[in-house]
Amino acid sequence: MASTNSWTLELESKVSAPRKFRATVMDWHNLAPKLAPHIIDSAHHVEGDGGIGSIMHYNCGPAVPFNSMKKKVEFLDVDKCECKYTIDCDGVETSTWNIKMKPTANGGSVAKVECTYKGAEAKDMMLKGKESATEMFKTVEAYLIANPDAYN
Numbered sequence: 001m002a003s004t005n006s007w008t009l010e011l012e013s014k015v016s017a018p019r020k021f022r023a024t025v026m027d028w029h030n031l032a033p034k035l036a037p038h039i040i041d042s043a044h045h046v047e048g049d050g051g052i053g054s055i056m057h058y059n060c061g062p063a064v065p066f067n068s069m070k071k072k073v074e075f076l077d078v079d080k081c082e083c084k085y086t087i088d089c090d091g092v093e094t095s096t097w098n099i100k101m102k103p104t105a106n107g108g109s110v111a112k113v114e115c116t117y118k119g120a121e122a123k124d125m126m127l128k129g130k131e132s133a134t135e136m137f138k139t140v141e142a143y144l145i146a147n148p149d150a151y152n
């Protein structure tokens with residue numbers, strides 16, 4: 001049986017927590033194919049409307065070490081900018097992601113992402129996922145700075 005591993009990522013942003021959360025978490029299925037097609041090629045709802053219990057299917061781009069993944073929303077608090085979801089993909093027994101975005105004194109935010117995973121091939125895949133998550137957050141920040149009316 002494979003052991004459980006994890007990683008944590010903290011990223012500061014000049015963008016407020018609510019805007020960043022709406023773009024990065026709530027609407028990533030629409031933004032990703034436009035802003036980062038090398039990470040997410042396309043996405044669609046399998047079940048639900050984006051709330052708890054919803055399942056999204058993502059077709060991944062070449063920067064991600066698997067062809068597709070399904071993401072299920074386990075917890076969502078939009079007002080507190082927090083969510084938890086599980087990801088199902090080849091080579092990973094389980095993968096749980098917790099995302100929290102907190103406001104900073106300067107009007108920006110800090111995103112904290114915690115990923116716990118298990119699986120024979122999971123370590124390399126999830127470390128690549130960490131790289132993709134970092135790029136995703138930075139790409140969304142640049143988009144939101146360039147488009148100050150987006151996600152208000």
